[in-house]
Amino acid sequence: MNGGISVAERDAVGLRRLFHAHPETAFTELWTSVAIAAELRRLGYRVRTGADAIDLSDVPALPGPRELARAADRARAWGADDDGLRAVRDGHTAVVAELDGGAPGPVTAVRIDIDALPLAESADPGHAPAREGFASRDPEAMHACGHDGHIAVGLELARRLAKGGFPGRIRLLFQPAEEGGRGARAMLGAGAVAAVDRLYALHLGVGLPVGEVAAGTCGFFANAKLRAVFTGRQAHAAHAPEEGRNALLAAAQAVLGLHALPRFAAADTRVNVGMLRAGTAPNIVAADAELRLELRATAGHVCDELERRARAVLDAAGAAHEVGVRTERIGAATTADCDPAAVRAIAAAARALPAVTRVHHAHRFGASDDATFLMRAVQEQGGQATYLVVGASSPAPHHSPAFDIDEACLGIAADVLERAIRTPEKEVP
Secondary structure, three states: OOOOOOOOOOOHHHHHHHHHHOOOOOOOOHHHHHHHHHHHHHOOOEEEOHHHOOOOOOOOOOOOHHHHHHHHHHHHHHOOOHHHHHHHOOOOOOEEEEEEOEEEEEEEEEEEEOOOEOOOOOOOOOOHHHHHOOOOOOOOOEOOOOHHHHHHHHHHHHHHHOOOOEEEEEEEEEEOOOOOOOHHHHHHOOOOOOOOOEEEEEEEOOOOOOOEEEOOEEOOOEEEEEEEEEEOEOOEOOOOHHHOEOHHHHHHHHHHHHHOOOOOOOOOEEEEEEEEEEOOOOOEOOOEEEEEEEEEEOOHHHHHHHHHHHHHHHHHHHHHOOOEEEEEEEEEEOOOOOOHHHHHHHHHHHHOOOOOOEEEOOEEOOOOOOHHHHHHHHHHOOOEEEEEEEOOOOOOOOOOOOOOOOOHHHHHHHHHHHHHHHOOHHHOO
16 A cells, blocks of 8 residues: 555554545445455465456446546545556455464354445534544445444454464455445355355444344345336427337336335335436436336245346336336345354354353344355355354444444454354364
8 A cells, every 4th residue: 555544553443444434335445455455465364356356257237447447546546556456446356365373173254345335424523433534535435334344353353363373264255345235246256165164244233232242143135136227218398298208207107116016924025216317307208217226035035026026017117108128137135044053153252252241142134235145155065154243332224324333343343253263163162
């Protein structure tokens, strides 16, 4: 890194604040990736970046060249050097780092997501990042889900494990594009969990206060994110409206139909249209419209059926207005179960810490995370996985402009993971 930004000199809180101030969204995490990789190399890890860490060949809706060029310019302005950017500037922003512990044992992987959200951060003086001077430096992006804290925990853990003295091998998976559900499967395509015996995926917050740790998680939603593009025909809105084919009206009709999709007896479901853009002027029949939506269900087959019905609604709205419709899936997550042995390992590590006041064996997640693809892949090859939640006393909901964490959670999370990794399996009660 250049430009006066030093990652090596910062503790976990300093790291969290540094990454919070420099948020980058899916596949544009250029500065973030360069900073992480540089620190891991300094610590002596074997580091993979670029196409060696992630396979983008089948990933939908990637940033275009113009967006990536802007991201590279921003990363340079923030202190990233050209050598570091060379491997990641085309969107290959994953970082995989490995280190041997010096004694026989399992291959343990830890998933750390690194992307931010396209959200403007609160400037209210009551919001700690704004008050204390580490709010986002990008007016269009924010770490509003705790991933800045995840990065800080991941790097703090890397520093501790760099001293050795643990069984087996550690593999740290710094994953881009969790928001949107595209990064995990792309990392699988580059062998991210090959030969992994145990996987720990971490999240901070999720409704738990500081001091509480969930060693396992339940209630994951399967997720499908769709983009629908409506193509009609422009016309004068007053002189010849009948000559037009209104893509905006078709999209608006689709929005109402999507939100009217039925509930299911077999699973809990969610539907949300989060974006709709259309038209060019008030006096022109809109020829183009685009909407983006997500579908969620606590059972995979229900999510698939919900997607089938959503696509039928989109096609029907287009047909009603004689407008073309093109729909594509642009992201996904699945469901997963935590393995009892992995849950016990995290629970035992948490109970040994004075700062932990309560340990849950199964905390209801109530959302989606594409770490579930990594979990399933590890389980399918005979390994074990769990998704742990470390309480963060968040003063506002995830994905809101006022989201924040109590930074005391950072040390707790690093302590739990370090103890779980250093403890041989035979010593776990």
